Amino acid sequence: MNVQYIQSTQNKKFKEWRKLLKRRGREKAGFYLIEGPHLVEEALKDPDVVQELLLNGDQDVVFELYDDIAVYQLETDLFKELSTTENPQGMIAVCKMKSIEAPKEVKRVLLLDAVQDPGNLGTLIRTADAAGLDAVYLGDGCVDQYNEKTLRSAQGSHFHLPVIRLNLFEAIVQLKAQAIPIYGTSLTGTELSSDLRQSRFGLLVGNEANGVHPDLLDQTDFSIKIPIYGQAESLNVAVAAGILMYYLRGL
Amino acid sequence: MNVQYIQSTQNKKFKEWRKLLKRRGREKAGFYLIEGPHLVEEALKDPDVVQELLLNGDQDVVFELYDDIAVYQLETDLFKELSTTENPQGMIAVCKMKSIEAPKEVKRVLLLDAVQDPGNLGTLIRTADAAGLDAVYLGDGCVDQYNEKTLRSAQGSHFHLPVIRLNLFEAIVQLKAQAIPIYGTSLTGTELSSDLRQSRFGLLVGNEANGVHPDLLDQTDFSIKIPIYGQAESLNVAVAAGILMYYLRGL
Numbered sequence: 134m135n136v137q138y139i140q141s142t143q144n145k146k147f148k149e150w151r152k153l154l155k156r157r158g159r160e161k162a163g164f165y166l167i168e169g170p171h172l173v174e175e176a177l178k179d180p181d182v183v184q185e186l187l188l189n190g191d192q193d194v195v196f197e198l199y200d201d202i203a204v205y206q207l208e209t210d211l212f213k214e215l216s217t218t219e220n221p222q223g224m225i226a227v228c229k230m231k232s233i234e235a236p237k238e239v240k241r242v243l244l245l246d247a248v249q250d251p252g253n254l255g256t257l258i259r260t261a262d263a264a265g266l267d268a269v270y271l272g273d274g275c276v277d278q279y280n281e282k283t284l285r286s287a288q289g290s291h292f293h294l295p296v297i298r299l300n301l302f303e304a305i306v307q308l309k310a311q312a313i314p315i316y317g318t319s320l321t322g323t324e325l326s327s328d329l330r331q332s333r334f335g336l337l338v339g340n341e342a343n344g345v346h347p348d349l350l351d352q353t354d355f356s357i358k359i360p361i362y363g364q365a366e367s368l369n370v371a372v373a374a375g376i377l378m379y380y381l382r383g384l
Numbered sequence: 385m386n387v388q389y390i391q392s393t394q395n396k397k398f399k400e401w402r403k404l405l406k407r408r409g410r411e412k413a414g415f416y417l418i419e420g421p422h423l424v425e426e427a428l429k430d431p432d433v434v435q436e437l438l439l440n441g442d443q444d445v446v447f448e449l450y451d452d453i454a455v456y457q458l459e460t461d462l463f464k465e466l467s468t469t470e471n472p473q474g475m476i477a478v479c480k481m482k483s484i485e486a487p488k489e490v491k492r493v494l495l496l497d498a499v500q501d502p503g504n505l506g507t508l509i510r511t512a513d514a515a516g517l518d519a520v521y522l523g524d525g526c527v528d529q530y531n532e533k534t535l536r537s538a539q540g541s542h543f544h545l546p547v548i549r550l551n552l553f554e555a556i557v558q559l560k561a562q563a564i565p566i567y568g569t570s571l572t573g574t575e576l577s578s579d580l581r582q583s584r585f586g587l588l589v590g591n592e593a594n595g596v597h598p599d600l601l602d603q604t605d606f607s608i609k610i611p612i613y614g615q616a617e618s619l620n621v622a623v624a625a626g627i628l629m630y631y632l633r634g635l
Contacts, residue, residue, distance in 0.1 A: 252503065256620045265613025286620070293615040325635060359630065362516025364544040369507045369537070372626035375619065379610065379627050380635065384576060 136188075136204045139211060146205070150187070150215055150227065156277045163230050165279035166215065169222040170195065175289030176226055182292070185227040187215065192223040217281040230279065233295045235304065239267040240333045241382060242308065244301055244315075246349055247274030247340040248370060254278065255286025256371035257338075262290035264378040269294065272301035272349075274340070301337070305352045308335045316381065317345050317353035318373060324360050330383050338374045387439075387455045390462060397456065401438070401466055401478065407528045414481050416530035417466065420473040421446065426540030427477055433543070436478040438466065443474040468532040481530065484546045486555065490518040491584045492633065493559065495552055495566075497600055498525030498591040499621060505529065506537030507622035508589075513541035515629040520545065523552035523600075525591070552588070556603045559586045567632065568596050568604035569624060575611050581634050589625045 139147055150166070152158030159165045164184065167176055174196055176182045185203045186194065189212040198204070207215075215225055243261045248254050254276050261269050271278060278284075278296050305315055316329070317337040337353060339345030350356055359368060359376055368376070390398055401417070403409030410416045415435065418427055425447055427433045436454045437445065440463040449455070458466075466476055494512045499505050505527050512520050522529060529535075529547050556566055567580070568588040588604060590596030601607055610619060610627055619627070 256623060259616050260619060260623050262614040263610075263612045263616035263619050288616065290614075290616050359514075360635070361514045362633075363513040363541075365510050365514035365539065365541050368511060368514050368626065369622070371620070372507060372511050372623055375623035376627050376630050376635070380630075382613075384611070384627070384631065 136206055138206050140208045142211060142214070147207075147211060153227070154215065154217070156280070159230075159277070159279050164227050165230060165284070166225050166281065167228055167284055168216060168218055168225050168281070170224055172284065172289055173224055173226045175292050176228055179292060182228045182231070183226045184229055187212065187225040187227070189221055189223040194224075218285075233297055235270070235297050235299060235307070236268055236295060238311065239308070239313070241266045241378075242268050242270060242313075242335045243374060243378065244270045244272065244304060244335055244337040245275050245339075246272045246301060246337060246345050247343075248338070249274065249276050250341055251276050251280040251282035252286045253341065253369070253371045254280070255283040255288075257374055258283075258287040258294075258296055259290040260371060260375040261378065262293045264375070264382065266294065266378060269296045270301065270304050271296065271298045301349055302352060305335065305337075305349075314355065315353040316355045316357050316377070317350045318358060318377065319344060319350055319356045320358055320367065322356035322358035325357060325380060329355065329357065330381055332382070334381050336374065336377055336381060338370050338377075341370055387457055389457050391459045393462060393465070398458075398462060404478070405466070405468070407531070410481075410528070410530050415478050416481060416535070417476050417532065418479055418535055419467060419469055419476050419532070421475055423535065423540055424475055424477045426543050427479055430543060433479045433482070434477045435480055438463065438476040438478070440472055440474040445475075469536075484548055486521070486548050486550060486558070487519055487546060489562065490559070490564070492517045492629075493519050493521060493564075493586045494625060494629065495521045495523065495555060495586055495588040496526050496590075497523045497552060497588060497596050498594075499589070500525065500527050501592055502527050502531040502533035503537045504592065504620070504622045505531070506534040506539075508625055509534070509538040509545075509547055510541040511622060511626040511629065513544045515626070515633065517545060517629060520547045521552065521555050522547065522549045552600055553603060556586065556588075556600075565606065566604040567606045567608050567628070568601045569609060569628065570595060570601055570607045571609055571618065573607035573609035576608060576631060580606065580608065581632055583633070585632050587625065587628055587632060589621050589628075592621055
């Protein structure tokens with residue numbers, strides 16, 4: 134393994150990596166950072182994702198790397214500048230954003246309208262993966278899917294199913310053309326009942342404070358809500374989507 | 385309304401409040417802080433909770449206060465030192481911890497073993513409230529329920545149902561004495577089936593990385609798991625508990 138040492142903040146590579154800490158830098162470069170052995174191992178399952186591996190000092194690499202992945206050892210101070218965890222786990226991978234088109238045929242999709250909390254977005258992607266959905270569609274106003282908190286709470290699930298930024302109005306038209314019923318959540322929706330269960334569905338959930346935008350909700354086939362038996366006003370969006378994805382597919 | 389102005393970090397009251405930012409300080413004093421008009425309004429529903437109200441500068445108080453609540457206006461710099469949000473919402477209440485005993489009779493309870501993420505704990509409390517549970521029991525190793533992130537994600541639900549720190553082994557014995565079946569989550573548990581549904585239950589979920597401790601799991605009546613249809617290894621603990629609380633009670 135050919136390893137290069139980087140000790141200076143003036144290093145050209147280091148300056149490039151640092152730009153990936155911001156959304157704009159990521160989008161301009163087409164790369165993003167993931168941290169920790171668990172995520173890196175997930176990323177390595179696809180030979181085209183990891184471009185470079187950055188190590189904190191003389192950290193060991195415990196798994197096999199593809200030959201074309203460049204490996205760098207960074208001084209701890211430099212590594213910490215790129216790390217976004219409190220206790221850096223010693224390993225950061227520079228990953229390539231893959232351009233993914235919306236799958237032509239889907240059975241079950243999660244549509245997200247303006248989900249703004251990075252942790253919520255990651256948990257939604259992880260839950261959609263667990264519930265066996267085919268894709269997650271991100272509409273306008275959703276937080277960046279490559280935000281470090283999103284990637285951390287997604288726990289690698291963004292490698293398992295397509296997460297695609299698109300126009301939700303257009304997506305709904307296309308899903309309807311495939312005769313896939315669209316369910317939108319609304320605090321004034323219909324309570325769940327077993328006849329709502331479907332082998333195919335699009336589930337639309339919305340912003341943490343405002344829910345699904347009314348114009349989008351107008352495009353859905355069903356407006357539904359989870360019953361609230363206590364005094365809480367609502368559920369966290371990732372919890373609500375988790376309950377509904379499993380419910381709709383027939384748990 | 386009698387308002388006192390506080391301008392100095394040397395003020396005795398201010399020094400007391402600052403101690404409430406840490407768990408140890410909260411436990412010693414028996415008080416904790418909540419922030420923002422929404423939480424403060426929730427807290428005011430119980431006349432014994434809010435002791436003092438702290439305002440950022442000349443912020444208006446838009447709701448009625450009990451006569452015995454002392455109100456303080458703080459210089460913005462001082463207010464910010466007590467605030468734990470990025471955009472301080474101008475209002476912090478000093479609340480009294482209420483000593484709550486475990487209810488003698490319960491129908492549905494959530495038991496948490498070593499849940500360590502403050503946001504997860506808050507979301508679990510909020511979800512238990514929404515799902516109409518009677519109490520949340522916190523076992524050893526759970527993060528502080530008065531952590532600011534926990535209170536924020538609980539969105540006031542800790543005012544709606546008892547959240548009690550106790551020994552989970554003893555709690556399970558007491559629940560069993562009431563013939564309440566205990567369900568524990570485990571990645572090797574039985575998949576859910578409709579005959580598991582019960583009007584009364586104790587649901588036990590565990591630590592983010594390690595799940596429920598095996599010794600505790602041994603005490604449960606059923607070890608269950610949510611089916612994973614995709615490639616995710618597991619679900620977020622708050623999402624899993626949300627799915628199960630609604631499932632078990634018969635959604």
